[in-house]
Amino acid sequence: MKTPWYSSLRWKMLFTFVLSIILALITAYLMLGLALFMYSYLQIDLLNVLFRALERMFGVVVPLIVVGLALFVGIYFLLNRKLIKSMEQITATVQRMADGNLDARCTVSTDDEIGKLADNINRMAEQIKLSLEEERLAERTKNELVTSVSHDLRTPLTSIMGYLGLVEQDRYRDEVELRHYTNIAYEKAQRLNVMINDLFEYTRMNGGMTLHTKPLNIVEMAGQLCVHYRYPMEQEGLAISMHSDEDQYWVEADPDKLVRVFDNLLTNAMRYAPRGSAVGIFLRKRGTRIMISVHNSGEPIPAHDLPHIFDRFYRVEKSRSEHSGGSGLGLAISKTIVELHGGTIEAISNQEGTYFVVEIPSCSVPLEGPSDRMT
Template identity: 45%
Template sequence: MPSTSGSKWLHSVRWKFLAAALASAAPTAAVLYAFYLLSKYLIRHPFFAVPMAPIINGFGSTPVLVVTGAASFLFFYFLFSRGTIRRLEQLDASLRDMENGDLGTVAQRPATDELGQAADSIDRLAKKLSDYMERVTEGLQAVASGRLEYRIEIDRSYGDFARIAESINAMAEQLDRSIRDERHAEKTKNDLVTGVSHDLRTPLTSILGFLEVIEQDRYKDEVELRHYVNIAYEKARTLKKLIDDLFEYTRIGGGMPLARTELDLTDLLRQLAEEFVPSLDKASMTCRLAAPDEPLVIEGDGNLLMRAFENLMSNAISHGEGSPYVDIEIERREDIAWIRVVNYGEPIPAMDLPFIFDRFYRGDRSRTSGGTGLGLAIVKSIAEVHGGSVRARSDRSRTAFEIALPALRSS
C-alpha cells in the first residue's frame, strides 16, 4: 500500500495536470473563436478564398475546427504543464542519482507545494543517508586500521542501514574477540612451555646434582651413597609423574576419542574408595560414601573418569590433614549427576579459588594432586570432554570439589 505522503503527492500531481487541462480550455476556445472570425473575414477576399474553399468544402468547417482546437489544446496543455513535467523530471533525475550512489544531489529549488515538499523529503533523505554512510565508512576504516573497539552508533530510524551498521559492529566485535583469543592462546602456550620447563628442570637438576656427587665419589660411605640414590630415585619418580600428567592433559585436550560405555557412578566410586583404603589408613582417615539407592547411570569413558576421581581423592587426602574423614557424595538433580569429594582440612584461600583448575597454577599452598600443577586441570578437562563441568567450594568447615555430568534417563 502507498504511504500517506506518497498518496498525497500523487494526488497533487493529478490535480496539477487536471488544472493544466482546465487552464488549456480557455485559450483553446479563444483561439477557435478567433480562428472562426478570421476565417469568416478572410474567405470574403478572393486571394484567400481560393486556397481556403477546397479545404472547407472538402473536409467541412467542423473537422477543421476540431483539428485546430485539438492542436491548440495540446499546445496550451504542454505549455501549462511544462513546469510540472520539468519538476518531475528533476525528481526522477535525483532519484536516479541516489540509485547510482550519488547522495549529494539536490532535487530542485525549494517550493511550498506538494512537489516541493517531495523534493525537500528527497533532499533530506539523501543527506541523512549520506551522513550515515559516512559514519559507516568511518567505522569500516577504523576496523581496517586495527581499531577493533570502535562501534558505529545504531539509529533504528535508518532501517536496513542500521542493520548494516549492526553487522559491522558484530564483525568488529568478533574480530576483536578472535584476536584476543589468539593472543590468549599464545600466552597460554608460552605459559605452558615456561611451566613445563620449570617443573622439568627442578627435579632434573637435583637428579644430575646427586648423580654427579655419586659419579665423582664424593660420598663418605655406602649409607650416604644409598641416601643420594634414593633422593635421585624419588626425583625421577616426580619427573615421570609430571611427564605422565602432561601427556594425559595433552591427550585429553587434543580431542582423542572416548571409549564410552554406560557406567553406574555408585559402583565406580565405591570401587574407588576401596582402592584408596591403604592411602586412607596411612593418613588415619576413613572414606564415607553417600549415594542414592537406585543406580545413577551415565555414559562415559570409565578409565578417564576414574583418573579424575583419583586426582580429587588424592587431593582430598593430601589436604584433609587433621580430619578423620573424606566424604564422597552422589546425587541426581533432574538430568545431572553431581559428585562431590569433600575434605575437612584448611580452606582454600579465596584469592586462589578461581584459578585452582588452571594448569601449573599454585597459590600459597598447592591443591594439585602429586604437586605437578596439572592434577585439577586434568579433572577439569575430563569433565568437559564428557559434557560436564567442575567447580570448588571452600570455607572454614569444609572444601568440596563438585563434578557435574549428564545422567542417562531412568528406565
C-alpha cells in the same frame, strides 16, 4: 527480517528519480513562464538581447533541454544527499577500521540496504575484534604455559642433575649416602614423570577429546575405588568409606575418564588428610543430577585460594605441593573431564575439612547389561 519493498534502496532511488524528473519539469515550466513574463512585460533590454542571441544560436529546444537536465541533476543530488552522506560515513568508518581502529562503528540507522550494510560492517568489526582478543589470549596462555612448564620441570631436573653429579664425582662418604642421593634423584625423576604425563593429558584434553560414553553405575564405580584405595590409605594411617542413598545411580559417562577424576580427588585427599582420619565418598541424587563428594578432614583451603584451585599449575601451598609430588595439573584435568561430561566440579572448605563436589547429569537405567568394571 526482510526489508519491506517500499523501504528497499532500489525503490527509493526509483522514487527519487521520478520525483526529480517531475520537479525538474515543474521548475523548468515556472522558469520559462518567468522568462516570458520578463521578456514580454518588463522589457529589459539586456535580457531581450540575451534571449534573442540564444534563440538565434541554439533555437528554443536546446536551452530548455540543458536547463531541464541541470535542474534534474541538481534536484536528484539534493534528494539523495542523505544517501550520499551515509555512504561517505560508511566509507570513512571502514577506512578507520582498515587503519586498525576496530572500535570505530557505523552510525547509519536506516531500514534499507545501506542500513543493513552498516550493521553488517559493525558486526564484522566486532567479530574480528573478538577473534583478535581470543588470539592474543591464546598466545598469552601459551606463553604462560611454556613459562610455568619450564619453571616446574627445571626444579626437579636441577635436583636430579645435582645429586647425580655428586655421585659422578664420588662425593659421598659411604654406601648409605650413595643410596640416599640416588633415592632423592629417583623421587625427583618420578615427580618429573608425573608432571610430563599430566601435562600431556591436559594439552590433549584441551585440544579436543572424544568421550566413549556408556551407561555407568557410579555407585559401583565408587565402591571399586574404595577397594583399590583401601591399602594405600592404610599405609598412610587413613581409612576410606563410602555412603550412598541408593545402590544404583546411573550416568552416561566415559568410565576411564571419570575414574581419572576420582583418582585425582582421592590422591589429593590422601595427601592432605591427617593421619588417623577418614576419607569419605558420598553419593546422592539432586534433581536430575548425581552428586558425588570426596571429603577429607585436613586443614581448610584459604578462602583466597578457592577460586583458583582448578587453574593449571596453581598450588595452595607451594612447598607442600612440591614435596608431595603434585604437578599442579590434576584438578585442572579433573575439571576438564567433568565439563566434557556436562557436569560441574567445585570445592567447599571449612573447619570441618574440604569437600570436592562433582555433579553429573543422570541417565535412565539401562534395560540390560551391567556397567563395565574398572580395569
